[in-house]
Amino acid sequence: MDAKAMFSFSYGLYVVSANDGENVGACLINTALQVTGDPLQVAVTLNKQNHTTQVVKAAEHFTLTVVSKTADMPFIGRFGFKSSADVDKFEGITTKTSLLFDPYTPEHACAMVCCAVVNTVDLGTHIMFIGEVSDAERISDEEPMTYAYYHSVLKGKTPPKASSYIEGEDPTKPAVPVSAPKHHFRCNICGYVYETTDEELPADFRCPVCGVGPENFTKVD
Numbered sequence: 001m002d003a004k005a006m007f008s009f010s011y012g013l014y015v016v017s018a019n020d021g022e023n024v025g026a027c028l029i030n031t032a033l034q035v036t037g038d039p040l041q042v043a044v045t046l047n048k049q050n051h052t053t054q055v056v057k058a059a060e061h062f063t064l065t066v067v068s069k070t071a072d073m074p075f076i077g078r079f080g081f082k083s084s085a086d087v088d089k090f091e092g093i094t095t096k097t098s099l100l101f102d103p104y105t106p107e108h109a110c111a112m113v114c115c116a117v118v119n120t121v122d123l124g125t126h127i128m129f130i131g132e133v134s135d136a137e138r139i140s141d142e143e144p145m146t147y148a149y150y151h152s153v154l155k156g157k158t159p160p161k162a163s164s165y166i167e168g169e170d171p172t173k174p175a176v177p178v179s180a181p182k183h184h185f186r187c188n189i190c191g192y193v194y195e196t197t198d199e200e201l202p203a204d205f206r207c208p209v210c211g212v213g214p215e216n217f218t219k220v221d
Contacts, residue, residue, distance in 0.1 A: 011147035013067040015079050015109075016044050016052060019102050020059035025052030026089045026103070027078035030147045032064055040133035042115050045126050051085040056117070056129055063102035063114040068142035071108035073154055073192055077209030081190050099135040109139045154191070185217040193220070 017026035031045040046053040052184060056062045067076075078089055093105050098114035106112070115131025185194045185201055190210040194201070194217070201214035 007188045013071070013076070013145045013147060013150055014044070015044065015065045015067060015104070016056070016062050017065075017102050018052065018056045018059045018105050020055050022023045023051075023055050023084075024088075024090075025050070025055030025059070025084040027052040027084065035130065040136075041118070041130055042113055042133060043128055043130045045123065045128045047126050051083050053127060055084070057120075057127075059100075059102070060117045061100040061102065061115060061134075062117070062129060062131060063098040063100065063104045063112060065104050065106075065139070066111045067145045068108050068110045068140060069149060070142050071145060073190070073209045075108050076150070076154070076212075077192075077207075078191055081210035095115060106139050108142075110142055110144050111139055112137045121171060166205040173196075182221075183219060184221045185214075186220045187212065188216045188218055203220055 002140055011030040012032070014032045016029055016032070017024070027046070027050055029044060029046065033043055033044070035041050041147065042064060044062065046056065047058045048103050067152055078093075082089065090103050090105060094107050095103050095105055098112065100103055100114045100116065103116060104112055113136040115135050116134055117129050118132050119130040121128040121130070182195050182197050183199060185196070186192070187194075187207045189212050190207065192209045194205075194207075201217055203214065205214045205217075207216070
C-alpha cells in the first residue's frame with residue numbers, strides 16, 4: 001500500500017480553542033469541515049493526548065478559526081508546536097471571546113465559528129467532535145491557508161499528533177539552492193530552516209518557532 005496517496009487529500013489549517021471554566025486549550029489542526037447545512041454542523045478531529053482535547057471534552061463546546069495565508073511560522077508554531085498545558089498561547093496577541101466564552105484570535109484569520117458539541121466519535125488515537133454552529137463571523141477577505149501551502153511555501157512539517165500524520169513519510173523537501181553560499185539547518189520538528197555562515201549551530205541555539213535545541217536540526221545543504 002502506498003500511504004503517500006493520502007498526500008493527495010486537500011486540507012486547510014485551523015485553530016480550535018475551548019474554555020471549560022477552569023482550563024483553556026488551543027491548538028492547530030488540519031482536519032475540520034462542515035458536515036451538514038441544516039442544521040449547520042462542523043466536525044473537528046483532535047488527538048487524545050492533546051491538552052485541548054480534554055478541555056473541549058469538559059467544556060462541550062469549541063471555537064474554530066480558519067487560518068489565512070498571512071500566517072507565518074512563528075504564529076503556526078505558537079498554536080501547533082507547543083502545549084496549552086505549558087504556555088498561554090494567546091499571550092501577546094489580540095484575543096476575543098466567542099459567544100460560548102472560548103478565546104480566539106482574529107489575527108491571521110479568515111473566519112470564526114463557535115459550536116456546541118452534539119456528538120463525538122472515538123477514532124482510536126483521535127476523537128472527532130461534531131458541533132452545531134452557535135455563531136459565525138467572517139473576519140477578513142484573506143485567502144485561507146491550505147495544508148499544501150503550509151508544506152510547499154512555509155516548509156512546515158506534519159506533527160506526529162496530527163490526524164493526517166504518516167510515520168516515516170513527509171511531503172516536504174528542503175528547498176535550498178545547491179549553490180547557496182550559506183549553510184542551512186532544518187528543524188526536524190516544525191520544518192523551520194535557519195540560514196547561517198557557521199558550520200554548526202551553537203549549543204544554546206533554540207528554534208524560534210517550536211523552541212527545540214540544535215540536536216533536533218539537520219544540515220540540509
